[in-house]
Amino acid sequence: MNVTRERAAAVLAGNWLGASTVPSRALYPHQWSWDSAFIALGLRHLSPGRARRELRTLFTAQWADGRVPHIVFDPQTPPEAYFPGPSFWHAGRTSGLVQPPVHARAVLAVHRTEPDREFLAALYPKLVAWHDYLRTGRDAGGRGLVAIVHPWESGMDNSPAWDEPLTRVPPATGFVRRDLAHGDAGDRPSDDDYGRYVRLAAEYRDSGYRDFGRFAVEDPGFNALLADAELALAEIAEELDLPSAGHREAAARVQKAMQETLWDSAAGFFFARDVHTGSLVREYTCAGLLPLVLPDLAVAPALLATATGPRFRLGRVHGVPSYDLTAPGFDTGRYWRGPSWFNVGWLIRQGLLHHGEFALAERLGDDLVEIAARTDFAEYADPLTGAGHGTRTFSWTAALTVDLLS
Numbered sequence: 523m524n525v526t527r528e529r530a531a532a533v534l535a536g537n538w539l540g541a542s543t544v545p546s547r548a549l550y551p552h553q554w555s556w557d558s559a560f561i562a563l564g565l566r567h568l569s570p571g572r573a574r575r576e577l578r579t580l581f582t583a584q585w586a587d588g589r590v591p592h593i594v595f596d597p598q599t600p601p602e603a604y605f606p607g608p609s610f611w612h613a614g615r616t617s618g619l620v621q622p623p624v625h626a627r628a629v630l631a632v633h634r635t636e637p638d639r640e641f642l643a644a645l646y647p648k649l650v651a652w653h654d655y656l657r658t659g660r661d662a663g664g665r666g667l668v669a670i671v672h673p674w675e676s677g678m679d680n681s682p683a684w685d686e687p688l689t690r691v692p693p694a695t696g697f698v699r700r701d702l703a704h705g706d707a708g709d710r711p712s713d714d715d716y717g718r719y720v721r722l723a724a725e726y727r728d729s730g731y732r733d734f735g736r737f738a739v740e741d742p743g744f745n746a747l748l749a750d751a752e753l754a755l756a757e758i759a760e761e762l763d764l765p766s767a768g769h770r771e772a773a774a775r776v777q778k779a780m781q782e783t784l785w786d787s788a789a790g791f792f793f794a795r796d797v798h799t800g801s802l803v804r805e806y807t808c809a810g811l812l813p814l815v816l817p818d819l820a821v822a823p824a825l826l827a828t829a830t831g832p833r834f835r836l837g838r839v840h841g842v843p844s845y846d847l848t849a850p851g852f853d854t855g856r857y858w859r860g861p862s863w864f865n866v867g868w869l870i871r872q873g874l875l876h877h878g879e880f881a882l883a884e885r886l887g888d889d890l891v892e893i894a895a896r897t898d899f900a901e902y903a904d905p906l907t908g909a910g911h912g913t914r915t916f917s918w919t920a921a922l923t924v925d926l927l928s
């Protein structure tokens with residue numbers, strides 16, 4: 523076995539709780555929704571049974587309305603290990619927010635690695651309910667797109683695209699951050715941002731997890747991943763000899779809405795829309811590149827030109843920068859405001875393969891593996907130097923490395 527793959531497998535074994543994997547023992551000691559999907563993509567090569575278990579465990583925490591919660595709390599972990607913990611959310615053993623819907627893709631991949639019809643049949647209706655919740659419960663703008671109600675829902679917590687919508691949210695005070703005990707303050711969101719996250723989450727909780735509050739944003743990353751997830755669901759339906767046309771139509775509707783309302787042809791980019799003002803937030807973040815995961819994307823050449831241009835310099839920097847390299851606020855180390863993340867790099871590599879950019883895809887994949895190995899599976903990396911940032915032995919970095927090496 524390859525040494526890096528062996529070390530990655532050991533990281534995943536170390537972060538395994540018995541029925542799911544924590545992203546990081548210290549910083550994130552519970553199960554996170556989109557992390558588990560990326561983790562399953564790697565686990566399927568090491569132990570398909572564990573990959574299935576990871577996803578099944580997540581979906582046992584699905585809510586009656588179909589939402590898949592962004593955190594499933596581990597009852598054995600002391601409550602003070604993570605803030606906001608279970609007592610904050612008043613939602614049993616979960617949070618009430620969601621994360622990007624990458625699960626159908628993971629379920630399909632796990633099945634393809636080791637076919638298991640019973641697993642697929644058990645997960646299919648849960649995935650349908652999950653996507654239905656997003657489509658029907660989250661269309662705040664009436665444009666056929668999902669609106670996220672909290673930055674944590676994007677998975678890209680302190681993305682500069684949220685700065686403007688967050689100006690409506692006064693920071694909460696009087697709480698204790700736990701993340702700074704495990705992470706360098708310069709690598710994490712600022713105190714003001716954290717205060718805004720806490721206030722927004724508390725307001726959403728107090729509405730019974732129903733209302734669109736001060737923050738409602740149509741995120742191109744989230745919506746592109748939903749369209750891709752519907753395509754995966756269509757393939758799952760076909761494997762199960764069920765009708766699939768409805769899923770392909772749903773994918774096409776989301777993609778059309780994104781194309782018509784979030785794409786700026788002059789900029790060659792997909793921007794987020796602030797539902798409250800109706801305006802696009804003209805920040806170039808890696809979320810705007812994620813529509814590349816869609817195989818049938820008419821604007822792919824223009825989007826690829828932006829990806830390889832001065833703002834992201836794909837192929838000439840390490841990974842995929844999370845923010846515009848030319849922006850004054852670009853920061854090489856601070857969380858989602860510049861550093862390259864492995865899940866985004868993995869997704870963009872898939873997109874490059876769809877759009878015939880094989881050499882660039884290979885270079886990106888090799889680079890991701892090299893940085894992961896050199897940084898002991900860092901959470902994120904400086905795009906200019908490849909230096910590791912955030913926590914180490916981070917699960918999705920290890921899992922996606924296994925996938926790239928398999």
Ligand code: 2M8
Pocket residue numbers: 545550554555556557592674676677678679701
């Ligand atoms: C980060 O988000 C959590 C809140 O959900 C946090 O900062 O505490 C993000 O990077 C998110 O994308 C990721 O799923 C989570 C766990 O790895 O950490």
